[in-house]
Amino acid sequence: MHAWGDGALNAAGDWRYKGEGASNVVLDYRGSDSQLLGTVLRIRKAPLRENGGGCAPVLSDLERNLWKDWPAVASSSNEEELRHVYVRDVMRPLLGEDYVDSGVCVIVPVSRKFLEDVSQHIRANRPAWRAEEADLDFSSKNVLAVCDHTLFPGLANESDSPTLSIEIKPKWGYLPQSDAISTENHVKKVVSRFAMHQLLKFVQGKIRSSSSYCPLDLFSGTRDGIIKALNALFKSPQNNLRVFKDGNRIFTGSVDGAQDSTDSSASRDLLERSLVDFTDSVTGQRLDVLEKLIAEILHSSETLRKLLQTQQLDSLDIEGVIHLYYSFVGLHCPECGSDKTGCSIDSDVDKRSVLFASHHSMPADEQRRNLCKFLIAATAKDCSLMVTLKPLDDSIVASSVTRSIISCPTTGRSYVYKISFLDLDLKRLDKIPHYFRLDQSIVKFYAEHTT
Numbered sequence: 196m197h198a199w200g201d202g203a204l205n206a207a208g209d210w211r212y213k214g215e216g217a218s219n220v221v222l223d224y225r226g227s228d229s230q231l232l233g234t235v236l237r238i239r240k241a242p243l244r245e246n247g248g249g250c251a252p253v254l255s256d257l258e259r260n261l262w263k264d265w266p267a268v269a270s271s272s273n274e275e276e277l278r279h280v281y282v283r284d285v286m287r288p289l290l291g292e293d294y295v296d297s298g299v300c301v302i303v304p305v306s307r308k309f310l311e312d313v314s315q316h317i318r319a320n321r322p323a324w325r326a327e328e329a330d331l332d333f334s335s336k337n338v339l340a341v342c343d344h345t346l347f348p349g350l351a352n353e354s355d356s357p358t359l360s361i362e363i364k365p366k367w368g369y370l371p372q373s374d375a376i377s378t379e380n381h382v383k384k385v386v387s388r389f390a391m392h393q394l395l396k397f398v399q400g401k402i403r404s405s406s407s408y409c410p411l412d413l414f415s416g417t418r419d420g421i422i423k424a425l426n427a428l429f430k431s432p433q434n435n436l437r438v439f440k441d442g443n444r445i446f447t448g449s450v451d452g453a454q455d456s457t458d459s460s461a462s463r464d465l466l467e468r469s470l471v472d473f474t475d476s477v478t479g480q481r482l483d484v485l486e487k488l489i490a491e492i493l494h495s496s497e498t499l500r501k502l503l504q505t506q507q508l509d510s511l512d513i514e515g516v517i518h519l520y521y522s523f524v525g526l527h528c529p530e531c532g533s534d535k536t537g538c539s540i541d542s543d544v545d546k547r548s549v550l551f552a553s554h555h556s557m558p559a560d561e562q563r564r565n566l567c568k569f570l571i572a573a574t575a576k577d578c579s580l581m582v583t584l585k586p587l588d589d590s591i592v593a594s595s596v597t598r599s600i601i602s603c604p605t606t607g608r609s610y611v612y613k614i615s616f617l618d619l620d621l622k623r624l625d626k627i628p629h630y631f632r633l634d635q636s637i638v639k640f641y642a643e644h645t646t
């Protein structure tokens with residue numbers, strides 16, 4: 196990767212808006228320095244209105260204690276270093292070295308002027324609702340430079356065939372079964388978190404219609420389940436699916452300002468047309484072919500299984516973890532039923548009071564390790580997976596011997612592909628009360644509106 200010197204980032208105009216989430220804006224390089232092609236910058240955002248949910252720039256004393264099993268994480272001195280070492284030391288060993296490229300991540304110093312220029316330059320490309328909520332964090336001294344996973348660096352010059360990238364944000368792939376879940380919230384054990392959250396998002400006006408995508412299908416371990424999930428994602432991409440062609444976003448959902456669900460058939464038609472040089476099939480069938488091809492790749496790979504295992508590190512559920520949190524931070528637990536249920540005749544409440552008392556009296560180190568597992572799982576429930584493919588033609592056969600190759604189950608055409616995880620940021624300890632409130636809102640709202 197490029198040797199970044201002081202002031203390597205001067206020309207804001209060389210960097211193009213590629214996308215953003217709640218916390219970061221990502222730019223790809225469009226300038227003339229060939230060494231920077233294939234690099235993206237990931238720049239932290241800061242909320243425009245302080246909403247009380249903002250994070251401290253680096254770890255608090257409590258968090259340093261929490262993460263002490265990973266010394267480089269605990270001693271991080273700035274946000275970019277924290278992100279980098281958390282991916283390298285915590286997430287990469289869990290998800291697999293082949294799919295997490297923390298090795299080619301560089302922390303690059305930036306000036307305030309560069310960040311301000313970039314902010315101006317990308318304004319028109321940002322979805323209005325994102326721009327109203329946050330701008331770049333102009334106080335950042337560094338940004339992260341990482342590999343652009345929508346491209347195959349090195350293969351671009353060898354072949355004219357297009358590179359396609361499918362980015363999926365899978366969300367929660369399992370149903371929690373913890374004893375800490377109250378009887379009144381039993382629905383959590385049978386309905387996916389994603390489906391329940393859709394209802395709340397719809398009423399809050401965050402989505403225009405409910406998606407039929409079910410993460411349980413994606414993580415089912417079956418080809419048919421994966422195809423069913425992909426089919427629903429293409430019909431209702433929301434913020435769970437994006438497609439890039441040669442690094443340019445060509446398909447997305449409402450989060451990026453695109454039409455959603457019932458309106459997305461027009462953009463699906465456009466996508467079909469963009470696939471003309473990618474699959475060997477006729478119009479009307481290309482998306483089907485693509486879905487089966489992606490399903491084949493995901494089914495034959497260990498990535499979804501590893502991701503699910505990492506999500507399942509949360510075995511106590513937030514209804515159990517909230518008690519560990521209050522003990523760990525040394526505050527009175529406002530959620531605990533133990534002081535309110537003395538006269539209860541409900542045996543579920545009694546049983547759970549005993550369970551929560553045992554959470555509060557758990558040895559501090561065990562509490563700490565369970566909190567770490569919960570937060571690691573939270574990262575795995577929010578990250579994205581990018582599958583990038585390129586038709587394998589004679590010009591790249593020779594250079595692809597060490598790469599993964601898949602044969603399309605419908606057409607037999609061969610593709611070189613890679614799978615990468617994105618957005619493996621650390622979730623902060625002080626977000627746990629928010630997780631509890633959100634969980635309760637989602638499940639209560641769902642229960643009220645479906646019974």
Ligand SMILES: O=P(O)(O)O[C@@H]1[C@@H](OP(=O)(O)O)[C@H](OP(=O)(O)O)[C@H](O)[C@H](OP(=O)(O)O)[C@H]1OP(=O)(O)O
Pocket residue numbers: 216217218392434450573576577622626633
């Ligand atoms: O809480 P959730 O499940 O809604 O997830 C949030 C995401 O909402 P989603 O439901 O995927 O649309 C949310 O995504 P959007 O902003 O809705 O695109 C963020 O990814 C957020 O993470 P962070 O604040 O960047 O650390 C996510 O927060 P975390 O829960 O991962 O901390």
Ligand SMILES: Nc1ncnc2c1ncn2[C@@H]1O[C@H](COP(=O)(O)OP(=O)(O)OP(=O)(O)O)[C@@H](O)[C@H]1O
Pocket residue numbers: 213214215216217218219220221235237341342343344345362437577579617618620
């Ligand atoms: N290394 C990369 N290569 C190519 N595209 C990327 C890369 N990293 C991020 N992107 C694009 O930028 C978008 C935003 O990045 P990212 O998911 O890291 O933001 P975030 O704010 O952390 O997201 P979230 O809202 O999930 O917390 C991604 O959805 C993806 O489309």
Ligand SMILES: [Zn+2]
Pocket residue numbers: 517518521528529530531532551555
């Ligand atoms: Zn408690």
